[in-house]
Amino acid sequence: MARVVVDVVLKPEILDPQGQAIVGALGRLGVHGVSDVRQGKHFELEVGDEVDDEALARIADTLLANPVIENFTIRR
């Protein structure tokens, strides 16, 4: 068994209104110095040893991310 982390983020060219809302809220809370925020998804998977990198990429590409608008990174 291994813990695998998959992070899914919007592609750079896709607008992220949720991140922009966080930037605005930080300003209103008096926190300065944060110029940009992008929000994505974070998945922690418990996988068996039979799940190889190719299977993980397929899982991320078909189920965890929308490859039209999102990129993903896999960390073992």
Add this chain to the structure above:
Amino acid sequence: MARVVVDVVLKPEILDPQGQAIVGALGRLGVHGVSDVRQGKHFELEVGDEVDDEALARIADTLLANPVIENFTIRR
């Protein structure tokens, strides 16, 4: 300017029905070997050099995570 990543995950004792739905979907898609999935949030912040670790922890604790049910990790 530096890129900082904040990952927010539900505390281990909090149920994660969204993660369980992903485990069920994987089984129906014919993917085996994934025994558990936990879903969290992933934030990428562009911060100025004046934002120190203490300020980042305050941002994560007050705005990005709900400390009652979530833990967060900060990576510079």
